[in-house]
Structures are given as C-alpha cells and as structure tokens.
Amino acid sequence: MYFGRVVGCVWSTVKNSNLEGQRMLVIQPLTPELANTGQRLICTDCTGAGAGELIYWVRGREASYALLPKEPATDTTVVAIVDSVHLKSAAALDPPPAPAPAPPTRGRKPSRKG
Amino acid sequence: MILARVVGTVVATRKDPRLEGFKLLVLKPVSPEGKDEAGYVVAVDTVSAGTGERVIAVSGSSARMAEGCKDKPVDTAIVGIVDEVRLD
Numbered sequence: 001m002y003f004g005r006v007v008g009c010v011w012s013t014v015k016n017s018n019l020e021g022q023r024m025l026v027i028q029p030l031t032p033e034l035a036n037t038g039q040r041l042i043c044t045d046c047t048g049a050g051a052g053e054l055i056y057w058v059r060g061r062e063a064s065y066a067l068l069p070k071e072p073a074t075d076t077t078v079v080a081i082v083d084s085v086h087l088k089s090a091a092a093l094d095p096p097p098a099p100a101p102a103p104p105t106r107g108r109k110p111s112r113k114g
Numbered sequence: 115m116i117l118a119r120v121v122g123t124v125v126a127t128r129k130d131p132r133l134e135g136f137k138l139l140v141l142k143p144v145s146p147e148g149k150d151e152a153g154y155v156v157a158v159d160t161v162s163a164g165t166g167e168r169v170i171a172v173s174g175s176s177a178r179m180a181e182g183c184k185d186k187p188v189d190t191a192i193v194g195i196v197d198e199v200r201l202d
Contacts, residue, residue, distance in 0.1 A: 008146060008201035010117075012170060015194030016160050016180045024115075024170070026146050026199065040146055042115040042170055051202035061175045073172050073180035073193045076115055 001056050003030040003082070006049050010042055018072040025049065025078060027057060032087055043076040054082040117196065118143045118171050120163050124156055132186045139163065139192065141171055146199045157190040158183060170194040 008026035012019075023045040029038040034054070046066045049055045055078045058066065063077035118141035126138065137159040143151040148168075155171065160180045163169045169192045177183060177191035 006202075008199060010170065010196055011198040011200070012194035012196050014161050015170070016191075018179065018181055019193055024194075026201065039151065042117060044115075064176055064179050071179055073176055073178075073183070073191060074115060075172050075174045075176035 001058050001079070003032060003034065003085075004028060004043075004055050004057050004078070005030055005034075006051055006053050006055060006078075007040065008051070016073050018070060019044070019074070022067070022072060022074070023048075027055070027076070027078065030054075032085060034085070041076055043078045044072065044074040045078045047078055047081050049078050049081050054085075056080050056082055115170050115172050115193070116143050117146060117199070118155070118157075118169055118192075119150075120165050120167050120169060120192075121154070122165065130187050133158075133188070136186075136188075137162075141169070141190075141192070144168065146201055155190050157192050158186075158188045159192045161192055161195055163192050163195050168196040168199075170196060 004027040006025050007028045010024040027043045028040050031037050057078045063074050064071045066077040066079050120139050121142045122140035124138035139159050141155045157171050173190045177188050180191040
C-alpha cells in the first residue's frame, strides 16, 4: 500500500463492462514525508475520496478485491482516506550507536580466587 | 492503471490459441497532461479503441479480470476510452 494524493479525475464513457459505475481518480504517489514521487496514475475508488485528499492505494490483483464481489479489471484502487501520518524524526530512526569497547585492563588479571 | 495513447496495431498470425480473435494495439504511456512518457506496451483491446485515442490500460494479473480476458495469457488490457481528464 502506498500514499497518494487525489489530483484529478478521469471521465470515460466507453469502458469494459465490469468497470461501469466506477469512479476513476488521478493519483500522485507520495513518500511518507508527503513529497511527490513517481508518475501519476489512474485508480478506481472505493472510498469516495475527493480532490486534494491524502489517501492510500493498493497495487496489483488485490486492487480488484477492494471492490468485491464485482472484481472489476483494475490494478490500482484507493482504499482509504488518511487522517494523519505520524513519523519519528530521521534521527530517531537511526540505529543506536554501538557501545564503546571496554577499556583495556592493566596489570594482572584478578584471579578467580580473589 | 495508466493513461496511454494508441499508436499502432500488432499483427500476429502464430500465437497462443487463446489469444485468437483479440485485437492487439501498441500503446504509448502519457501523462495526464498528454505528454508522452517512456516506453511502449502491447495491450489487448476490449473496448474497440482506435489509433490516436487516449485509453486506460490495466496491467498485471488484473488484466485477466477484464470482460473477455478470463483465463487468457494477457497482462495488459485496454479497459476504457478516455473522454476527459480533469486535473484539480
């Protein structure tokens, strides 16, 4: 599933019979930081999303499962309208620093007997 | 699904028998503004599209869900002719 923003819609009169009645939206894919990425594409819609809304969409055969039981011929479907996205800051996502090596011991090692 | 423009046809005499009777078209992907994008793709036509028309193409296994493409070796199908693209 991927983020996207609704940037338009497509009108089509002549279409495959199992796509009749489906809304088709133009989607701009986004990164989790909500920057544009990749080329815009056409998605069917099962949410009623409108212009400018932040959504997420699915790709592949699963896209037609969102419109069961009809299963129209679609490979991209808008499946949710996003309310908010929470991301940890980039610094917080970095792995923690490796622990410092133990300082070398000087002199004799302490014996087990003490 | 992608937007594309029909730029040609493909004639194939020897092909998988399950593809007999299908019209094969050459598509050039386009942006919503109508600008050409990279590459070409051959697609099965299910809507009787003609050269120069802007169409909607489905790819992957979803293409087999199109009417008439059930259980056929098809991975790109034209499923609609575009009347208008409205950008907000």
